[in-house]
Amino acid sequence: MGKLHEPLDCQNCGLPAALEVMGERWSFMILRAAFNGLHHFEEFLGALGIARNILSNRLARLVEHGIMKREALPDDRRKIEYRLTEKGLDLLPAMLALRQWGEKYGEGVPSNPVLCDVRDGLPIGAINIRAHDSRVLGPKDLEWRDRADVGAAIHNDDDAPVRPALNALG
Amino acid sequence: MGKLHEPLDCQNCGLPAALEVMGERWSFMILRAAFNGLHHFEEFLGALGIARNILSNRLARLVEHGIMKREALPDDRRKIEYRLTEKGLDLLPAMLALRQWGEKYGEGVPSNPVLCDVRDGLPIGAINIRAHDSRVLGPKDLEWRDRADVGAAIHNDDDAPVRPALNALG
């Protein structure tokens, strides 16, 4: 299995770490298919229209990173099932956020199927940024703060040294 | 500008549409840098350690897709500013969800800076999947349903987000 690229700098952000694994379009597509209930090599092959070698490579990669697990079925050893691990399932919010964005700006692509709440059968809401108390936050409600200052703020909330070093959201 | 690949099938899902634009690691990294307040070519160049031609290509791509806009500064025509459009800002939830996932599983990468609520200076909460009434939903609370079966239900959200809501998304 070939190396994809030089590792990104993962020093001070989790995004590069995530992209080390998912930073490639087929990985996302395979994940999406898995979320929709596909489990077998040939199912992915047919559904995605991906080349065999690439699919093989990406599945191995996902398994290697603990996002999917490989299991031989008891009745037929040749039949292999790929299933999402908990680590893989944890990617669902990110996938949905991307999907919703794509749907919003992709000129009316009506995504199907739709993810729903089993309790009432209604579609899930938009993936939003929220405060610790669940208030929905928009760009104007947000600022970047140094981790050190945030720690101080947690210990002493009423007069925290607000020093927004970087602010792109204004 | 070279073509990246054959277009994905965007028929019934917004994810491929999103990946058509963002499905490549450098695009995400550039966006992240933009969210952190970088605006100029050389800033991106230095911060990301990307090759000039690739950066040029990706910036053009992002501008082309309306995610960033290019503006010459009035005082010096040679100075160019890249700024996120609203379409670009709307990618923030997806970026943060990916970042949080990376941080959770990336072996203790303490992301910095931290995105905070301006109102109390505290870090934002985890990006979650929620029902239309804001209840947090886990994997067991979710099911895929055909769009046709869901279509009938138009509900009155008591906790409707302030921002333009994406509704009925899977």
Place this chain on the structure above:
DNA sequence: CGGTATCCACATGGATACTG
């Protein structure tokens, strides 16, 4: 069924030099 093994075209991406 679930892969490997090849071959080939082309895109990515780094480095460097050059330009307005």
Place this chain on the structure above:
DNA sequence: CAGTATCCATGTGGATACCG
């Protein structure tokens, strides 16, 4: 400062053939 223009090594990805 913000690119463009090359060159070049490697990775991506499709197609096909083959294997246990």
